[in-house]
Structure formats: C-alpha cells, structure tokens
Amino acid sequence: xxxxxGFTVLVMLLTGCASQKMQSIYxxxxxxxxxxxxxxxxxxxxxxxxPITILHSSLSVCIAQELDNSPVxxxxxxxxGSAWWPYYNMPTQQAITINGGDTIKLVEGNNIVANAxxxxxxxxxxxxxxxxxxxxxxxxxxxxxxxxxxxxxxxxSIANDGFQNVKTLERSHPDLVIxxxxxxxxxxxxxxxx
Numbered sequence: 001x002x003x004x005x006g007f008t009v010l011v012m013l014l015t016g017c018a019s020q021k022m023q024s025i026y027x028x029x030x031x032x033x034x035x036x037x038x039x040x041x042x043x044x045x046x047x048x049x050x051p052i053t054i055l056h057s058s059l060s061v062c063i064a065q066e067l068d069n070s071p072v073x074x075x076x077x078x079x080x081g082s083a084w085w086p087y088y089n090m091p092t093q094q095a096i097t098i099n100g101g102d103t104i105k106l107v108e109g110n111n112i113v114a115n116a117x118x119x120x121x122x123x124x125x126x127x128x129x130x131x132x133x134x135x136x137x138x139x140x141x142x143x144x145x146x147x148x149x150x151x152x153x154x155x156x157s158i159a160n161d162g163f164q165n166v167k168t169l170e171r172s173h174p175d176l177v178i179x180x181x182x183x184x185x186x187x188x189x190x191x192x193x194x
Contacts, residue, residue: 025174033168042165043174046145046181052136055192059136060107062191067116067184071100072127074151076160098129098151098162110136120180122173125153128180129163134188143185150177 021041025031034044075095106113112134119127131147149163150172166177 020170021168022170022174025168028178031178036165041168043148043168043177046148046178047143048182048185049140049142050185050189051140053193056194057192059134059141059192060104060112062188063112063114063134064104066187066191067103067114069101069103069116071097072117073097074153074160074162076155077157096160096162116184118180118184120176122176126173127151127153128177130181145181148177
C-alpha cells in the first residue's frame with residue numbers, strides 16, 4: 001500500500017512539473033499553429049490587420065524607424081571542475097551574438113518584407129526574432145509575422161541554444177510573444193499618424 005501511495009505521489013509531482021499547453025493561444029485570433037519536426041505544437045504565423053486612417057508617414061519609413069534588427073547577445077555560464085574542487089564556483093561566461101543586418105529586405109508595390117527583433121520580460125529577458133510582411137490595401141494594413149522564434153538572453157548554467165520555435169506550452173510564454181508582436185504593430189501605426 002505504501003508503494004502505491006508513493007508511486008501515486010511521484011506521478012502527481014512529475015505531471016505537475018510538466019508544462020501544460022496554453023489553451024488560450026489556440027483560440028487567439030490570427031494565430032496559426034503548426035507542428036515542428038518533433039510533433040510539438042508551435043506558433044507558425046501571426047496576422048493582424050489595422051485600419052488606415054490619415055497617414056502622415058510612409059509605411060516603409062515607419063518600419064525602418066520603428067523596428068530593430070540589431071544583433072543580440074545570448075549568455076550562459078560554464079562551471080569548471082566538480083562541486084568538491086575549489087574552482088567549481090568560478091564561472092566562465094559564454095556569449096554568442098545572433099542576428100543583425102538590414103531591417104527591410106524587400107519593398108515591392110504595396111508589400112514590404114522586414115526582419116526584426118523585439119523582446120519581453122518574464123522572470124528573465126527573452127528576445128523574439130521574426131519576419132514581417134506588410135500589405136497595404138485601400139482600407140487597412142495587413143501585418144503577417146512569420147519565422148517567429150525566441151531565445152532567452154541569459155540561461156545560467158544551462159547551455160543557451162539560441163533562437164527556437166515558440167512552443168504553445170505555458171512555460172514558452174506564447175501569449176507574451178503575441179503581445180510583443182502587437183506592440184511592434186502599435187509602434188508602426190503610431191509612426192504612420194505622426
């Protein structure tokens with residue numbers, strides 16, 4: 001009987017530690033979910049349209065001014081030796097620099113394609129890289145985010161794997177990723193009205 005109780009407690013602890021899928025992201029308007037090569041659900045694309053009012057600036061100028069594609073530095077620590085060795089607590093920091101380059105990749109007719117990076121904070125800082133395709137119509141601007149990936153800026157003693165697909169698991173913060181992308185749209189829209 002004790003073994004059964006112990007086993008039940010262990011199973012409850014293990015399943016409680018596993019991250020659950022964020023159900024609200026599946027109902028979020030404009031979010032397209034796909035599966036990666038491992039069969040894990042990820043955010044594939046996100047789209048949103050905003051109405052056009054009186055525009056004082058060019059869409060391409062606003063994208064170039066408001067979006068950032070600067071390189072980012074991702075960090076992790078490596079510890080030397082073992083816990084019983086005197087040099088164990090002397091970390092050597094490893095840093096990798098990723099991305100960067102021109103923001104605007106293509107301007108063709110009413111379409112603009114850009115690469116950019118933004119970030120959000122949730123216990124630590126996360127970077128989001130994405131490709132944005134904007135299409136200007138008579139009544140609105142359609143924003144399509146694709147190639148959406150995120151990376152944690154600092155991972156401590158765990159190796160930093162760089163940018164990865166955004167999983168739909170709660171621990172991957174897909175809602176905060178969508179919020180950050182909406183803020184990018186807000187910046188462009190505000191620029192257009194200036």
